[in-house]
Amino acid sequence: MDEDMSNSARRMSTRTRRVAPKMVAALASNDNRTQAVLARLEALENDNPGLETVEVNDDSDASLDDDDEQVKRQSKGTKRKTRQAKALENAKKAPRTFHELLHEANLESLPRHVPTYLRAAVGPPSSVARRHFCTVCGFSSNYTCVRCGTRFCSTRCQNIHNDTRCLKFVA
């Protein structure tokens, strides 16, 4: 059964795999607010957030000057072809995300006293008193969007929010 799973994972297109963690998380929660928070974290870690469609397969021209390869070739000249071939092959696959690697590491199975990545997370704040800033203009906000939970301060900012951001990241 395990093998079935990994095979189907391999068959997934690169695009699907890239979007997968976000989708999985979003599907796991059925309310828009949770989805919006997850999408927000995802957005803040994105390397090229401006690109609507992420180019996944543009690695083929990621090669640099040839002499860079020299350093690696010096002591293993014979393996050079295979390495290049391997690199090209790997480039075809989308890089895996940290969360995929984390999932594979199965840290949950370790005993509670073992310090891990998961146990080092600082966790939510203890105080519930929060200051709220308008997500559009940054000033203090008194209103919350009923659909996604985002804060705004005025009708004007609400309109900008509705037009440009509200539920933008939610499938």
Next chain:
Amino acid sequence: MTVVVLDNGGGLIKAGIGGEREPLTVIPNCLARPVSSKKFLTGDQLLSPTEDLTSATVRRPFDRGYLINPDLQSTIWAHLFSTLRLTPSHSSLLLTEPLFNLPSIQRHTDELVFEEFNFKALYVADAPGLVHLYEASRRPYGLVSKSQCSLVVDCGFSFVHAAPVFQNFCVNYGVKRMDLGGKALSNYLKELISYRSINVMDESFLMDHVKEKLCFVSLDVQRDLMIARKRGNDNIFKCTYVLPDGVTYTKGFVKDPAEADRYRTLSDGATGLHTEKMETDQQEHEEKLENKNKIDLTKNEFSLTNERFLVPEMIFRPADLGMNQAGLAECIVRAVNSCHPHLQPVLYESIILTGGSTLFPRFAERLERELRPLVPDNYRVKISTQEDPILGVWRGGSLLASSPDFETMCVTKAEYEELGSFRCRKRFFH
């Protein structure tokens, strides 16, 4: 034998030779392709003052602070070693790695080091240990050195770690991590500017520059928000950044540095400055927003006001900005509380700040103000920032690499070939 010291961060690589005070180079750990080009650039090419990186596509080997793409890392290292004329096959390597690195990533790293680059030997170190080592060596009679204890707060590219160090080793069970760093701050700044004035979502390099030049930590957010609403000269936070036009300028710059520096005239901690004009300010503020909607996009500049302090604010109060995490002060308290009670007062008295994000003006002052009320009254709180928060880890590595025992601490290529990654790795942890 030469020891190559590599502080291989998610944002920057600091590279040099063990025993030297300064690294040979500091480069972004990424490839970037300018819009006008089909080729990706890396290393020193990205540092060229004439290279136009406007809207460049960025690819990074790191995700959330961990190495996820060894092939990309290999490309970047190959270029780096060749430009620095380093020969891995004749050198040892001291490499930093993030706390709680995953075994699968460690295996890939070892493959890179030994199989691809053929280093003779490897030592893997964590940032808190190196920072502690460096600070202890600078003040041999100071508390950090005598107690062999410190609390290293590393505000890096992908995350913030509060890491207790005891007997010169990072105490893993005490480490607390916030999942946001310099990259999230830059992206937050992009969002704020893009929704308010001009679309800069694609401008990673430019926005890093804006953040470094113009952001600062507020000591009183409510007061500063009021000041940021003011018009004209009363708004001492307002300043203008000029975007590159691709013709006259390939890099952006602060239009009037004197204007940008006016926030420093604020008397620290004063509250309720000029609060009387609040209502008219609200109106003005709305008019201003209307003007922004009509902004001329051909005009190559934008102005900033409250963005300047709301961006670093995220480190102190992530929850206020929609991230459900404790802020930096609480992160430190939780790290200290997970250590033995005897250690706690010493840790609060030897907090060391490192990492690029601690360079925001007034960072340490703000942290102290937030931390003091959370710490028992009879404990002292002492926070010091590293002399160079970007190079601190590298310098610690350089120091360690020049110690007489260094060779014996390493795993050699022969040992790696015989024992494999997993068993070799055990040596680096006590």
